[in-house]
Amino acid sequence: MSIKKNIANKLRTSGLRPTNQRILIAKNLFERDNTFHFTVETLNREINKNGNKKISLATIYNTVEAFKKAGHLKKILTSNTKSYYDTNIRSHHHFYDDETKELTDIDYQKVKLSKIPNPPKGKKIKNLEVVISLQKL
């Protein structure tokens, strides 16, 4: 099956109509060897770089949000004012370099929590993330 058909099916099973824009964005996000950390801005740049037909920024915002809702993307915690997303949706942790604003994954097995608190009543834990902020030596 072609990549395009493959992606289209993935979208369909997520309840998302496989439009050309969504397929193109999905191809850019998910057909990668490594996980991808991005903002709407960098994703847009990436798409244009590959010589594709330009996609409206609003569509990129909508699509990224739709992919997040469908569970294909995760929002990353930062102390920044713009939103970062991650194609790695497994529970995992990050280094965050405050100077360069660069995010890198931390290997899952490199962090071990021996104790975590109970959630407040009426709530359950949706996600647990460790962020280690870095600075120059």
Place this chain on the structure above:
Amino acid sequence: MSIKKNIANKLRTSGLRPTNQRILIAKNLFERDNTFHFTVETLNREINKNGNKKISLATIYNTVEAFKKAGHLKKILTSNTKSYYDTNIRSHHHFYDDETKELTDIDYQKVKLSKIPNPPKGKKIKNLEVVISLQKL
């Protein structure tokens, strides 16, 4: 010594000239029984609520940033597009309720990490924070 004098000295020793605005903001932030989680918006509302003379938003931004630099405030990690600050500067962790955008402290001893990664070379760890995102049961 009066509260005002006390705050003025704290500011002076941080290299910040104790202006009326800074003293008023500091009073609102640090003369509390509990730690305070806030955004510039909520802080501004708080100040106005107490019947004080209005402070320019730009000043609040400047002051909060200056207090952060001086080590009196910490920026909190969220998946939000606006900046949250915390008057609790000790290393500690948070619950973050994605629906209500509410932040609460997690008792330091309620989280234990038994393993953390080495920082990348050339970098050292500035801060480590665990954020537990919550959702409705």
Place this chain on the structure above:
DNA sequence: AGCTAGTTTATAATTATTCTAAAGTGAGGT
């Protein structure tokens, strides 16, 4: 092929933050 609800688009609107440059003020010296 035609219909329709879901999608995309350019653009406007909104929100959060930073910049600017003029007016105000704390603190040291007189």
Place this chain on the structure above:
DNA sequence: ACCTCACTTTAGAATAATTATAAACTAGCT
């Protein structure tokens, strides 16, 4: 107490990130 001046504050403009609007487009039916 008064001067001076570097540091602050201020209103408003500028910028940046995101969301809303409403007209045009299109995937997936029949």
